[in-house]
Amino acid sequence: MRAFVPDLDRHLAACDLALVQGGLTTCMELTAAGTPFLYFPLQNHFEQNFHVAHRLDRYGAGTRMAFATSTPDMIAEAMVAALRAPAKFKSVEADGAVRAARMLADLF
Numbered sequence: 001m002r003a004f005v006p007d008l009d010r011h012l013a014a015c016d017l018a019l020v021q022g023g024l025t026t027c028m029e030l031t032a033a034g035t036p037f038l039y040f041p042l043q044n045h046f047e048q049n050f051h052v053a054h055r056l057d058r059y060g061a062g063t064r065m066a067f068a069t070s071t072p073d074m075i076a077e078a079m080v081a082a083l084r085a086p087a088k089f090k091s092v093e094a095d096g097a098v099r100a101a102r103m104l105a106d107l108f
Helices: 008-014 024-033 046-059 072-084 096-107
Strands: 018-020 037-039
Touching: 008 024, 018 024, 024 037, 024 046, 037 072
Parallel strands: 018 037
Antiparallel strands: none
């Protein structure tokens, strides 16, 4: 556990499995890297419980868990399952800058 990790995207891409809180940036970095992960959205955090969860469902990424109700055995079982199953996430679009430039060009 670390408070800050420089070049976090590289660590996330290199790890075998990640356990994360459920923030969009971290979860999407893991999705883009094809790294299996368990995520624990904050209980009353609208974005993490709805927006992030919806987006991850669209990509087929991550295993959602509830911190308050997950026992150590449940977490361990989910970790083993995530490591055994090959990650089959949909590819994350990487052309956002090009699409934005085209939209702006259309305005001129």
